[in-house]
Amino acid sequence: MSHALFEIQDLHVAVEGKKVLNGVSLRVNRGEVHAIMGRNGTGKTTLAYTLMGHPRYEVLSGKIILDGEELTALRPEERAKKRLFLAFQYPVAIPGVSVASFLRASLKSVRGAEVQPAQFRALIREELKGLGIPESFMTRSLNEGFSGGEKKRLETLQLRLFKPKMAVLDETDSGLDIDALRIVSENLQDYRNSDRGMLVITHYQRMLNYIKPDVVHVFGSGRILESGGPELAIKLEEQGYEWVQGA
């Protein structure tokens, strides 16, 4: 049996001494999109941060594996170089660091090679156009004064630029108006192919109308309580979480 593209094995995590994840296990095969849905405060963002190696989140036991390589002990930048990507729910602002400088440095790090200025600009311009982001954003400070929608568009641009094998999207649909949701979702859907995987954390079915998941998981009490097909997301939208045991 070939290995999964991305695997989480019995992950237990604590934050400042408090246990938050209680045995999360998940397998994402190549080409698959998995959705995680769950109530507020159930540990979804903790899972996203832990996958990307946030130092505040302590892995007590369990493994994170990407394309056969274990990432659990790696620093965030090493995970990024292995082509794992996290689209943040609340991307931080970094005053004084321009979007262009940041993207150039990131792209160089993720690719492990210098990108020529002309090539860099051509790559960026194509993505800016596709996401409807004005070119003037390039000289602005990273995420500073950006609206929620602008931040999410920039996160999506980075995903498309860095071309990760596996992308974790933490509530990328939050803070988006209808048009922005469509543009971002279409760009994410366009990114999808038979070699890549995605883990979409969301509260709502609306994004999943664009990015049809192969598997939907219900998250509660720091673990996966229920898994099913895309119909599970629709059921949750209609009936809420009351019927899910432990949610």
Add this chain to the structure above:
Amino acid sequence: MKEFILFKNSADFSGTPKSVHFRALAGESRFHFQEVREAGAVYEIEIHAAPESSLEVVVFQNIPEGSRVWIRIRVAVEAEAKLNLIMIQNGGENSQVEIDSTMLGKGARIELRGLQNAKKNQKFSIRAEVLHGIPNTSSDLQIWCAARDDSRSVFSGSVRIGKGAHHTEAFQKNRNLMLSRRAIVDSFPKLFIENDNVKCSHGSSTSTLEPDQLYYLQSRGISADSAEGMMIQGFLREAVSGISDQACREEIQSKLGILDEEWA
């Protein structure tokens, strides 16, 4: 406070004294750049903004390593005039800056920005005083400090609002970025208010690099060292962003080691 006054006597300075005047005549708009390069010198800088003028002065201290400088700046701003003064303490070992500014007419405004880019064993002090003696004037005093290695920096700010100075607006902020456990920063933002009909604030913040910003950059493949470097550059870039003359701003950014990705 006394221990932070580095120099009291100009006789201790063997360099050639420098005397510089910058002024904008009535209705004029002027920009001046002064690079402070003479080691061991006392610089006396006089700045005068005539009525309804707009004046920007950038003073960039860039003396050789191990040397000292004393910079004394006197500022006068007349009615409806605006002064933007940017003072950057960068090179050398010991630097003392004293700024005394006063408003001479209604509608006068002073924006004073300072940056202390302190590293190694540097000792930087800046004392800035803004005097509001008449009604309807405004000021904004902001001093930023990046404190590295074994450096020692001090900011002492005084905003004085006299009895007759109704409708004064005066703001004062000191922002310190601590980049070494050995670096020491002292901050004394002060307000002396003798009139109730004013808007004033003063504050000081001292922090290290923000962990969530660091994590975000790392999550994009950037090593912790490089990410810290980017964040420090971001801090310095923000501090000098008020320089309106692009060529001057870029030259200073370059001298501060700030690398910019060109986007054209």
